[in-house]
Amino acid sequence: MAVATREVDAWNSSLNIPLQEEDKEIYDLIQKEKYRQFSGLELIASENFTSLAVMEANGSPLTNKYSEGLPGARYYGGNEYIDQVENLCRKRALQAFQLNPEEWGVNVQPYSGSTANFCALTALLRPHDRLMGLDLPSGGHLTHGWQTSKKKISTSSIYFESMPYQADPVTGFIDYDKLEENANLFRPKLIICGASAYSREFDYVRLRKIADQHGAYLLADIAHISGLVATREMNNPFELCDVVTTTTHKTLRGPRAGLIFFRKKKDELENRVNSAVFPSNQGGPHNNTIAAIAVALKQVATPEFQQYAKQVCANAKALGDALLSYGYKLVTGGTDNHLILWDLKPIKLTGSKVEKICDMVNITLNKNSVPGDVNMVSPGGVRVGTPALTSRSFKEQDFVKVAEYLHRVVQIAIKVQEKSGSKMMKDFVVACQDVEEISALKKEVEAFATSFPMPVLPKLIHIQV
Numbered sequence: 001m002a003v004a005t006r007e008v009d010a011w012n013s014s015l016n017i018p019l020q021e022e023d024k025e026i027y028d029l030i031q032k033e034k035y036r037q038f039s040g041l042e043l044i045a046s047e048n049f050t051s052l053a054v055m056e057a058n059g060s061p062l063t064n065k066y067s068e069g070l071p072g073a074r075y076y077g078g079n080e081y082i083d084q085v086e087n088l089c090r091k092r093a094l095q096a097f098q099l100n101p102e103e104w105g106v107n108v109q110p111y112s113g114s115t116a117n118f119c120a121l122t123a124l125l126r127p128h129d130r131l132m133g134l135d136l137p138s139g140g141h142l143t144h145g146w147q148t149s150k151k152k153i154s155t156s157s158i159y160f161e162s163m164p165y166q167a168d169p170v171t172g173f174i175d176y177d178k179l180e181e182n183a184n185l186f187r188p189k190l191i192i193c194g195a196s197a198y199s200r201e202f203d204y205v206r207l208r209k210i211a212d213q214h215g216a217y218l219l220a221d222i223a224h225i226s227g228l229v230a231t232r233e234m235n236n237p238f239e240l241c242d243v244v245t246t247t248t249h250k251t252l253r254g255p256r257a258g259l260i261f262f263r264k265k266k267d268e269l270e271n272r273v274n275s276a277v278f279p280s281n282q283g284g285p286h287n288n289t290i291a292a293i294a295v296a297l298k299q300v301a302t303p304e305f306q307q308y309a310k311q312v313c314a315n316a317k318a319l320g321d322a323l324l325s326y327g328y329k330l331v332t333g334g335t336d337n338h339l340i341l342w343d344l345k346p347i348k349l350t351g352s353k354v355e356k357i358c359d360m361v362n363i364t365l366n367k368n369s370v371p372g373d374v375n376m377v378s379p380g381g382v383r384v385g386t387p388a389l390t391s392r393s394f395k396e397q398d399f400v401k402v403a404e405y406l407h408r409v410v411q412i413a414i415k416v417q418e419k420s421g422s423k424m425m426k427d428f429v430v431a432c433q434d435v436e437e438i439s440a441l442k443k444e445v446e447a448f449a450t451s452f453p454m455p456v457l458p459k460l461i462h463i464q465v
Contacts, residue, residue: 038454039446040362041402045224045339045385046196047364048253049392049455050292051299058255058292066284070274082287089294093259096230096300099238105270107260107277108293109285113223113247116258117143118155120243123262123269123276124190124217127159131190132183134174135164136376137369139198139331139341141221163188167198169371172331172341176203180210187214193237194221194245197368197383199316199335201235208240219243223258225337227251227387230300231309234337242266243273251312251338251387253305254296257289308390312338315386318396322403328410331370331381339385343370349413351382353428357413358382360432361442362449363405378425392452405445412437 008016020027037049062085068075071083086108093106110116125131133144133156140146142154145162152158163186165179183191191211193202204220211218220237226246228234237244244261248254260277262269278285299305313336320330320340331341344354351367358365370381384406386399394402412435417423420431432438 034457036362038457039449040364041405041445041449042388043363043365043384043386043402045366045383045387046247046250047385048250048387050249050253050255050296052456053295053299054253054255054292055456057295058288060288060291062291063286063288065287067287068278068284070278085287085291085294086285089290089297092294092297092301093261096297097238097261098230099261103264104238105262105264105273107262107273108257108290109277109282110258110260111282111286111289112256113221113245113258114143115281116245116247116260117141117221119276119281120219120245120260120273121156121160121190122280123272124219124243125160128161129189130161130163130186131156131192132163132165132179132186132188133192134195134198135166137373137379138164138167138174138371139195140164141194141196141223144192144194144221167331167371172333172371173200174198174202176206176210180206180213183210183214183216188216189214190217190219192219192221193241194219194223196224197339197341199320199330199337199339199341200332201336202237204235204237204240217242219245221245223247224250224339227253227300227305228309228313228337231306233309233313243269248293248296251309252296252300253308253387253391255289255292257286257293259293311395312386312390314396315390315394315399316340319384319386319399319403322400323406326403326407328407338387339383341368341370341381341383343381344410345370345380347410347414349410349417351379352377352425353413353417354382354410356425356429357416357432357438358406358409360438361405361409362445363409389452391455394452398452401448405441405448408437408441412441 065082066076067079067082071086089108090106094101094104110119131145134140136146143156145156146154147157147162166175167173168175193207208218218241220241222229223246225234228251242263246259249256260273262273264270316335316338320334329343329346331343355367365382365384367379368381368383369376369379373379416431417428420427
């Protein structure tokens with residue numbers, strides 16, 4: 001149907017100008033970031049490369065629509081298609097995790113994983129109720145109640161009373177006996193199982209038993225492992241938990257957002273969770289992102305994604321085994337999932353220095369606390385993950401090569417630290433200047449990285465930064 005349209009008024013002329021013309025400065029920065037991603041080895045365990053279809057949905061006109069409330073109960077008109085998008089996303093979320101819609105519901109509106117967690121806490125607890133979550137130095141997350149002896153860091157410790165449980169400082173495995181002993185004293189209303197830097201399975205059966213001893217809720221935060229849970233590469237927390245939260249951009253390989261799953265028939269959790277999201281903590285949902293989540297969840301339910309998840313785990317094991325072969329120490333001695341936690345204290349390096357020198361050679365990973373750490377700013381290890389490079393078709397033998405690069409980086413870092421004559425970061429950075437081995441390794445890494453395909457991005461021309 002042909003429609004006659006009027007000319008655009010001058011004050012609206014910018015609305016139809018492509019980014020490259022409208023804002024060359026931002027456009028150029030995006031191009032540089034594209035090449036950084038393409039030319040480097042992305043090993044941050046919480047990052048991934050999403051699909052073209054997800055990006056198209058995320059950048060769609062759905063971003064224009066306001067839709068406070070739930071499908072069928074909005075505070076604005078004009079949501080007939082938005083309702084269909086959100087309902088489809090909710091349906092696909094339950095299907096992706098093989099959940100019975102009579103037993104489980106899901107809220108797909110949280111803006112992020114941290115927001116999803118605080119909404120879940122709002123639903124389950126009253127202010128000053130007690131919770132227990134894995135300690136940050138043991139691999140836990142900030143939103144699981146993190147605080148120091150001097151300061152409450154996260155809202156989960158500011159608004160609730162928090163007591164951590166910990167990993168054994170020697171083995172790196174969670175000390176469930178100590179958790180049970182402390183729970184008998186603390187009597188929590190909620191136990192959170194989940195982590196951002198723990199490389200092993202959680203014992204959901206033991207955790208459920210401990211929670212039941214105190215009439216506590218059990219919440220699983222599977223932000224890191226949700227893609228592995230959906231494909232049954234890891235144990236299924238839905239069998240025993242009351243609420244499950246996750247991000248959507250890590251091993252699920254979707255856009256950046258969060259989900260909250262809840263048991264529909266327990267303690268009115270459906271109403272409590274939904275009202276905790278809106279109006280308690282959020283306003284209008286990001287409809288473009290919800291559409292992108294739906295696209296990603298459709299992909300999760302495919303045989304191809306199952307193969308991807310298997311490869312993520314196989315690659316993590318190969319990387320861990322290769323680093324062990326060089327004599328390095330891994331927390332827990334290996335991995336059951338998508339990441340390894342590398343303890344650098346035996347070689348007298350900090351995670352901050354290794355992260356910094358890795359950046360210099362186009363390898364991206366992150367400094368991370370290890371059991372026994374007290375300084376979160378300069379922790380004793382690094383976290384290394386395989387989801388992003390697996391999305392670039394890396395296989396086991398390729399991660400053996402990645403381990404070789406990491407070994408060479410560490411050996412250079414040891415020499416640079418000796419050269420600097422100091423343990424200060426500023427002196428370390430100065431000592432890295434004009435080190436020929438760093439420049440040579442950067443070129444080698446760049447050549448290796450650019451030999452692999454890059455999702456979404458077309459053939460790229462080198463951009464001088």
